[in-house]
Amino acid sequence: RSWTLGGEAFTRETFERMQSVLKPERILNGYGPTETVVTPMLWAAYEGDTLTSAYAPIGTAVGPRKLYVLDQDLNRVPVGVAGELYIGNEVGLARGYHQRPDLTAERFLPDPFGEPGERMYRTGDLVKYRDDGVMEYLGRVDQQVKIRGFRIELGEIESQLLGHEQIREAAVVAQPSPTGDRLVAYIVARPSVGAALEPRTERSEAPSLNVTAILDDLSQSLPDYMVPSQLITLEAMPLTPAGKVDRKALPAPQWQTASEGDAPQTDNEQTLAAIWQQLLGRETVSRDDNFFALGGDSILALQVVSRARQQGLALTPKELFEQPVLKELAVQAVSAQASVIAQQPLQGALPLLPIQQHFFSLNPPSPSHWNQHLWLALDAPMERPALEATLQALYQQHDALRLQFTREQNGWAQTCLPADPPSHELLWWRQTPDDAAVSALCEQTQQSLNIEAGELFRVLYVQTPQQPDRLLLVIHHLAVDGVSWRILLDDLLSAYGQALAGQAITLPERTHNLGDWHQALLQWLQKNGDERLPFWQAQQPDKTSAALPAYAEKQSATLSLDKEDTRRLLQDAPTKLGVSVPALLLTALARTLKPSSVGAALEPRTRSREKSLDAIRGSSAAPTGNLPLVINLEGHGRETRLASGMDLSRTLGWFTSLYPVSLPFSDDPRQNLFAVSQQLQQTEPDGGVGYGALRFLADSALNDSPDAPVTFNYLGQYHDDALIQGFTPLRGGGTAQAGDNPMASPLAINGQVVGGQLELVWDFASSVYDEQQIAHWCGRYRQALQALLALADAPREACADPALVTRLNRTGDLPVLWCPHPVTGRTTGYQALAASLEGQWQVRGLQSRSFLEPGWFDPSLNEMAERYYRTVRQQQPEGPYYLLGWSLGGALSMELAHRLEQAGETVAFVGLLDTYVPGHEVAEDQWSSPQAQQTLREHLGMLLTSASSMALDDCIARLRDSKPAQWPQRFTQWLATQPIDPALADSAAQLLHAWAVEQHLRDLCWGYQLPALQAPVHSWWASEPAGRARTLENGLGECVEFAHSEAVAADHLTIVREPSFLQGLPALLGRTKTRDSLTEMPG
Incomplete structure (x- = not known):
């Protein structure tokens, strides 16, 4: 006997019941959506077979069906990785949905892996391949929900539930609750032994389940955000007329019950x-x-x-x-x-904290002008008497606002003044006619502090006609840090409200003071200083005699990630890779400032600036090899865990920790990430506070330590709600630091997540770096960080792919010249070159995989080059190797040569034809220019004459807001809304795909760094436009040896077929050819 099932997911419990009760010789699980007609997939089990997965497999293809497991960008996923099932081959595939062209276009897509004109059906089912080629069903793609910011596949949770011995059926849905959408699991228990064959009656009760035990089991196998908030036991699942689970009919959970409610209780x-x-x-x-x-x-x-x-x-x-x-x-x-803490105000002499000693070690010429400030617009005007009372209360409550500093023979000392009313004017209340006067007042306020007179705090209240009142709070950095401002704003609003109501101002109790923290650090040194000293000694940068640049030289550049990449940074990558967000950010920095003779020469525009990269790497030696990157890290410094019972949660002051970390570098990004993560973990015992204590509070080997030339500070996520309501932060507010004071480091990178997007502000000294160099590093940083995020997506391992090789002329017993594709991704541009070498050389191109798999987009130039390298080695196992590249193909030729040299192979010839030189010609943002968008619009308009002008504008807008890898899918969706002839639509789709590939490759170039080569380089440069050839030649000439270099009377597009170049190439190649070049090539 044979039993066949279909129509709904076939659970393991059903399989086991059939085996034990019906005892069939064979069980067939048929899979097939109606759109694929009959049964495109089948799985068979026989007597005695067992099942370990939650659902029965859906098997293998029946007949000539094509099965694809793809990701959201229509890339094939590896065996064992979940993806969406697509079914191809026109046999059995429906034409579409009757009078529903929109739905037809959404579900029936062009088959990028089939013959021209073939389609595939998007099933919406989440599946994965097993190692034996059998496909497993995991759930529905449309069951993905977002809970607490995490994307969750409900099918994964259902699969875990069905694996529990007590559960027969399971369905998980997202249900609304008082705290937002929550996961609710509905389960049907397995019947007790002997009850399986008993008929179900209306009085039948669901077997009892240990809900707590089930949730505990789930918490062991799933992240906490995937564990359902409730488990609801049902006698049976509600079904639709088609026999599927009716999720809309599942009962609503009761969130407020005492037993299962999750609202706060105590x-x-x-x-x-x-x-x-x-x-x-x-x-x-x-x-x-x-x-x-x-x-x-x-x-x-x-x-x-x-x-x-x-x-x-x-x-x-x-x-x-x-x-x-x-x-x-x-x-x-x-x-x-x-917990009792002394509440009397601090008064008298007070030792300097480590970060304060660091400040004075910089010897600022204008020590009183080094401030932090907030410049705020008020929703409603404030009353002067109430504000004056508020500021006096703050001054008396917070000890740091009463600090006074004295220059003594052995350095600086500080004293805390009595908590009496201040002798200086805290509030400047001013009326101004215009913004120019306001700006002048802000500058005056910033310059008005005097640390030797104890004037560390000033507030400017400005009234200007036709504008909201504004408030400037200025505090010297010696008395405040980022955490302090939040405390101060809380107290300011509370005190002002009390004063406005005519009440006596009462502020929350004090926490431990500055002196308490200093004493706690001394106690920590006695217990732990000797143990931690060797680690911090190993982090030291090399000493330098260079003076710090002046603050007046400071310029800034900002790098931002989009919201999707930021989400991956904050959620996906840390969870999947097991590393922290700072580890990801700092690994990207280490890879950005990778030591390389090429990189050191390319980025600085003059030889004098080559030393900047060496200094950053913490070494005065030659800039080659895997040197560590030594940087200064900043932390909030309030590591109260180092002192039992210590509480600084309401203490104003400058507690920041500043400490060096030596970040290792590895060619392999995954190994690099884990090495950096381990290094950061070694700072955790004291959170960096120990370094400052050892350097400034103890007699140790760190007393004369230098500062690293780069500072990095990640401030976490900024929440608008954390700011006091009633104030709107403004830009400006005057100059916080005197121009003659030194910058703390020539390069400082400050990162924060604002509005769901990571922002990294690069502050740099213009005398050390120029804008072009910083822009280049920003681009490299973006590329490095995105490559690290891609590790969490389990990308396919780069492997040899013979399909990438294009034979551009006839083969024979001839040496091979390899020509990687230019930025277009195609190798057709080399045809004139191949014809000129006919009978002398085999010319073989390497084309982009994107034209073989339209859904494929390489994640980085390095991974693309690795795939090409393995392909070349498979086709030609031994050297010597000959490489020539035009445009981006030149950079890829250098990547191939670099890998071949590392493998010990001989590279006899590297030809660069008007090649891309990072940092000297920036065309990476082509798509962002209106001209490029208009050009694409015109090309599409010539093909799609029936599309209206408004429709084409909509098309370009859809593309503008997405990445090139998403363009084909967005374009297909747009086409589905337009009355366009299918043949023209197909041509337009091919045009759009070519644009997407080219722009994606341009994006990959952003921040790219060329490798170092031993082989001499032969180069040709387009002479048009004038001056460009010399610029590129000089840029590359500083980092490679030229065996040959010349300008060709052509532009970038025509140089590859310029007769003068083609005529001279054979002789040049002939001079490099040796007997060993006669290599037998397959095919």
Whole structure:
């Protein structure tokens, strides 16, 4: 007997029941959407077979069907990796949906792997291939939901549930709750032993399940954000008339019940939930939420601790990190009365903290003008008496605002003044006629502080006609840091509200003061200093005699990631790779400033600037080899975990930690990432605070340590809700630092996630770096970071691909000249060259894989070059090798030559034909120019004459907002909305695909770095436009040896077929040819 099933996913429980009860000789699982007519796939099981997966496999193809498992960009995924199933071959494929051209275009797509005109059907089913070629069903793609910022495949959770011995059926859906959408699992229990054959009656009860145990099991195999908030047991799943689970008919969960509700319950939970909502911008927070999964970070954690103390709960940052789930953290919270901290104001002499000593070690000529400030627009005017009372209360409450510094014979000293009303004017209340007067007042305020007079705090209130009132708060950096501002703004609003209401101002209790922290550091040194000293000694940069540049030289450049890449940075990559966000950012930096004789020569425009890269690498030696990158890292420095019971959550002051880290470099990006991650983990015992204590508070080998020439600071995620309501931050506010003061480092990179996008601001000294160099590094950084993010997507391993090779002339017993494609991705441009070498050389091109697999787009130039290298080695196992490249093909030829040389092979000839030289000709942003967009619009308009002008504008807008790899899919979607002849649409799609490939390759070039070569280089440069050839030749000539270099009377497009070049090439190649070049080639 044979039993056949179909129509719905076939679960393991059903399979086992059939085997045990029906005992069939064979079970067939037929798979096939209606659109593919009958059964394109089949899986067979026989008596005695077992099943380990949650669902029965859907098998293999029946007949000539083509099966593809693809990602969202229509790239094939490796065996074992989940993707969407597409079914091809016109046999059995429906024509489409009756009178639904939009849906037809969405589900029936051109088959990029088939013959011209063939289609494939998008099933919407999530599947994966097993090693034996059998396909497994995992769920529906359209069951993907987003919970707490994470994209979740519901089928994965259902598969885990179905693997539980107590569960027969399972369905998971996202249901609305008081705290947003939550996961709810509906399950049907397996019947008890002997009950399988009993008829089900209306009084039948679902077998009891241990819900807690099931959730515990899930938490062991799934990330916390994929564990359902509720498990609801059903007697049977509701079904549609077609026999499928009717998800809309599943009962709504009861979120407010005492047994299963996840709203905050205890007083502590409710208090903490309210604080989380304020800081994280959430309308609701559940008792099961994880602080960091909601977007919290270490700086916001300090605010949680501070606000909890204001509400009467004592917490430490360490407790929040160890117990980030609300209900668990609430148990840790105790009454703040249990932790008693002296409340009297600090007064008298006070030792300098490490970061303050570092400040004075820079010997700033204008030490009083080194400020931080906030420039704010007010939603409503403030009253002067209430604001004056508020500022006086802040001055008396916060010790750091009363610091006074004295220049003594052995250096600087600080004193904390009594908490009396200030002797200087805290508030400048001014009325101004226009913005010019406002700017002058802001500058005057910035320059008005005097650290030797104890004037570290000034507030400017400005009233200007026809504009909202504005408030400038200026504090000397010696008294404030980033965390301090959040404390200060909280107190300012609270105190002002009390003063405005005529109440006496009462601020929350003090936490430990500056002196307490200094004493805690000394105690830490006694216990841990000797143990940590060797590690910090190993991080030291080389000493340099170069003076720090002046602040007046500071310029800035900003690099931003889009929201999707930022999401991958914050969520996907750390989870899948097991590394931190700082590890990813710093590895990208290490790879950006990779030591290379080519890189060192290309980026600085003069030889004097070549030394800048060497200095950054922390070495005065030749800039080659895998030298570490030594940088300074900044942290908030409030590492209270180093001192039991220490609380700085409401303490103003400058606590920043500044410490060097030697970042290793490896050619392999994955190894590089993990090496950097391990290095950062070694800083965790003291969070960098130990370095400052050893350098400035102890007699140690670090006392005379130099600073690294690069500083990096990642500030986490910025939340608008963390700012006090009623204020709007403004740009400007005057110059925070005197121009004659030194920059802390010639290059400082500050990163923060703002509005869901990573922003990296590169502050650099114009006397050390120029804008072109920084722009080039920004491009390289973007490429390096995106390559690291791609590691989390499990890209296919680069391997040899003979299909990439194009034979451009007749083959024979001749040496081979390899010609990688230019930026177009095609090799047709070499045809004139191949004809000129007929009978002397085999000319073989390397074309982009994108024209073999239209959904394929290489993730980076390095991975593309690796694939080409393996292809060349497969086709020609031994040297000598001859390479020639035009445009981008020149860079690829150098990549191939570099890899061949590393493998010990002989590279006899490298020819560069008007090649791309990074940093000297920037054309990477071509698509961003209106001219390029207009050109594409005109080309499409000539083909698609029936498309309206408005429709073409819509098409270009869709492409403008997406990456080139997404263009074909976006264009197909747009075509589906237009009344266009299919033949013309196909031609337009091919045109668009060619544009997408070229622009994608241009994007990959952004920030690219050429490799170093031992082989001499032969180069030809287009002489038009005038001056360009010399610029490119000089750029490349500083880093490679030229065996031959000349300008050709042609432009970039025509040089490859210029007769003078073609006539001279054979003789030049002939001089390099040896007897060993007669290599037998396959085919």
